[in-house]
Amino acid sequence: MDFFEKIASLFTNEKYMQIIWKGFTTTIYISLGAMVLGLVLGTLVALVGLSKKSKIMVIPKAICKVYVTVIRGTPMALQLFIMAYVVFAIRNFPQILTAIIAFGVNSGAYVSENIRAGILSVDIGQTEAGRALGLSNATTMLHIVIPQAIKNVIPAIGNELIALIKETSIVSMIGMFDLTNAAKIIGSGQNMASYLIPMTVVALFYLAIVYLLTLVIKIIEKRLRASDKR
Amino acid sequence: MINVKNLYKDFGKCRVIDALSCDIKDNECVVVIGPSGSGKSTFLRCLNSLEEPTYGEIWFDGKMLTPPDPYLHPDIIKASNTYKKLTSGNTDSEDAVAKIKKEDLLKRHEGREYASLLKKFDAENHLDINIARQRMGMVFQHFNLFNNLTVMDNLTLAPVKLKLKTKEQAESKAMELLERIGLPEKKDEYPSKLSGGQKQRIAIIRALCMEPEVMLFDEPTSALDPEMVGEVLDVMKSLAKTGMTMICVTHEMGFAREVADRVLFMDSGKILEEGTPEEIFQNPKSERLKSFLAKVF
Numbered sequence: 001m002d003f004f005e006k007i008a009s010l011f012t013n014e015k016y017m018q019i020i021w022k023g024f025t026t027t028i029y030i031s032l033g034a035m036v037l038g039l040v041l042g043t044l045v046a047l048v049g050l051s052k053k054s055k056i057m058v059i060p061k062a063i064c065k066v067y068v069t070v071i072r073g074t075p076m077a078l079q080l081f082i083m084a085y086v087v088f089a090i091r092n093f094p095q096i097l098t099a100i101i102a103f104g105v106n107s108g109a110y111v112s113e114n115i116r117a118g119i120l121s122v123d124i125g126q127t128e129a130g131r132a133l134g135l136s137n138a139t140t141m142l143h144i145v146i147p148q149a150i151k152n153v154i155p156a157i158g159n160e161l162i163a164l165i166k167e168t169s170i171v172s173m174i175g176m177f178d179l180t181n182a183a184k185i186i187g188s189g190q191n192m193a194s195y196l197i198p199m200t201v202v203a204l205f206y207l208a209i210v211y212l213l214t215l216v217i218k219i220i221e222k223r224l225r226a227s228d229k230r
Numbered sequence: 231m232i233n234v235k236n237l238y239k240d241f242g243k244c245r246v247i248d249a250l251s252c253d254i255k256d257n258e259c260v261v262v263i264g265p266s267g268s269g270k271s272t273f274l275r276c277l278n279s280l281e282e283p284t285y286g287e288i289w290f291d292g293k294m295l296t297p298p299d300p301y302l303h304p305d306i307i308k309a310s311n312t313y314k315k316l317t318s319g320n321t322d323s324e325d326a327v328a329k330i331k332k333e334d335l336l337k338r339h340e341g342r343e344y345a346s347l348l349k350k351f352d353a354e355n356h357l358d359i360n361i362a363r364q365r366m367g368m369v370f371q372h373f374n375l376f377n378n379l380t381v382m383d384n385l386t387l388a389p390v391k392l393k394l395k396t397k398e399q400a401e402s403k404a405m406e407l408l409e410r411i412g413l414p415e416k417k418d419e420y421p422s423k424l425s426g427g428q429k430q431r432i433a434i435i436r437a438l439c440m441e442p443e444v445m446l447f448d449e450p451t452s453a454l455d456p457e458m459v460g461e462v463l464d465v466m467k468s469l470a471k472t473g474m475t476m477i478c479v480t481h482e483m484g485f486a487r488e489v490a491d492r493v494l495f496m497d498s499g500k501i502l503e504e505g506t507p508e509e510i511f512q513n514p515k516s517e518r519l520k521s522f523l524a525k526v527f
């Protein structure tokens with residue numbers, strides 16, 4: 001059998017497809033969950049970090065700073081282990097939730113830095129003009145600064161999400177059954193002596209997901225650009 | 231309309247506004263001139279609290295915008311017990327006030343009472359800064375139109391969000407003003423497609439959409455190509471003719487001569503000289519003003 005026939009045979013083998021499908025859905029669930037969590041967390045942390053210095057904000061600001069420093073300064077795999085074997089070492093705690101939280105918390109730190117930079121990149125004059133009209137800080141942020149910041153940060157956030165999807169492949173380290181692990185299992189079966197074929201197939205899956213995400217990001221970017229056609 | 235009392239503004243160690251006091255009357259058009267770095271922008275930005283004054287008071291229409299300063303404010307000092315004690319024994323009241331400040335008696339002996347006095351004074355005299363800003367339009371050197379919104383949305387965002395007007399009312403007001411400046415066909419454009427002069431004229435009517443009582447202009451024509459300066463000045467002149475209270479920082483001496491009721495000359499954070507345009511331009515008194523005018527003309 002040549003290479004392509006082998007690939008085709010993998011796709012037609014129901015048992016293998018089931019394994020891959022299961023791995024695929026796990027990867028997708030973790031990625032989507034972590035993305036949402038990361039974006040929400042990242043936005044919150046960025047807003048807290050940029051808020052005006054005041055007494056009540058001292059502690060939240062400090063927490064956010066420590067959070068970003070620690071998460072960015074330690075390996076993802078270690079964070080995953082800590083989540084799985086320390087924080088959520090609870091009997092029957094769903095593993096997928098552990099993974100979503102671990103990756104979401106990790107992603108949030110990076111996203112917050114991107115959003116922070118994006119908000120800072122919006123000309124201060126925009127905020128001043130809004131405030132000078134009597135708009136509150138929140139309204140100015142919501143209707144003027146954040147829409148412009150989002151446009152600036154979409155590419156960076158896109159990169160972060162793509163990195164996140166690929167990063168999820170390490171969940172096999174805590175015994176989870178994702179796309180990468182599916183390839184390993186099929187590869188070690190007797191019918192497929194070589195790892196090459198399943199690994200290639202799974203790589204194609206990752207490529208497809210990332211490519212799709214890239215397309216979505218491009219479309220969003222294009223829509224948001226409407227206001228600065230020159 | 232606006233009263234500034236003993237205003238100070240420091241940036242770090244650098245004193246930018248230095249014991250400045252002035253009064254702006256209703257329907258008055260005041261032009262502020264002065265060398266670069268003399269604190270003109272900072273002064274204007276203090277008026278609507280875009281910069282927080284370090285010290286001193288700003289009063290708008292009889293209400294205070296800055297927090298009351300217990301050491302300076304005569305009303306509070308007069309109401310305090312220490313003051314009463316000090317003045318009961320025939321001492322000259324000026325001396326007494328100086329003594330209070332020096333010994334910090336208010337703080338040391340009247341903690342509670344003093345706090346409640348401040349609170350009461352605040353409640354009676356304070357105007358929320360966001361409300362004040364709604365009544366005070368500001369025009370910036372770099373226009374600062376909202377880049378993510380169309381011209382129409384730029385004009386209507388604030389009055390609608392602040393519930394001063396319904397969307398329809400705001401739009402008809404915006405249309406009326408757009409027609410007045412001759413740009414009704416630009417209503418659905420984004421700011422990036424407008425020329426500098428058009429942007430600035432729209433920035434002016436954006437402030438006017440709030441129907442302000444005072445307009446602050448910070449070098450509205452400095453960032454414009456020379457051929458666009460005229461169109462912006464024309465809008466400002468016609469605004470002055472309607473009797474709008476205006477404070478304009480500008481280098482356009484022709485404009486100052488034509489429409490100013492009063493010209494303030496600022497240097498190193500102080501108002502060095504003030505007067506009618508004739509007084510300032512024809513009979514400058516201080517050396518600083520003479521040398522400044524020599525450079526400008």
Ligand SMILES: Nc1ncnc2c1ncn2[C@@H]1O[C@H](COP(=O)(O)OP(=O)(O)OP(=O)(O)O)[C@@H](O)[C@H]1O
Pocket residue numbers: 241246264265266267268269270271272273
């Ligand atoms: N945010 C700031 N932080 C520190 N220093 C500042 C700040 N804003 C202004 N300054 C300083 O305050 C001084 C006065 O500035 P300001 O902008 O008020 O001058 P200006 O009279 O408006 O000058 P120009 O004609 O150049 O606009 C300058 O020396 C400037 O460096």
Ligand SMILES: [Mg+2]
Pocket residue numbers: 270271272448449
């Ligand atoms: Mg200036």
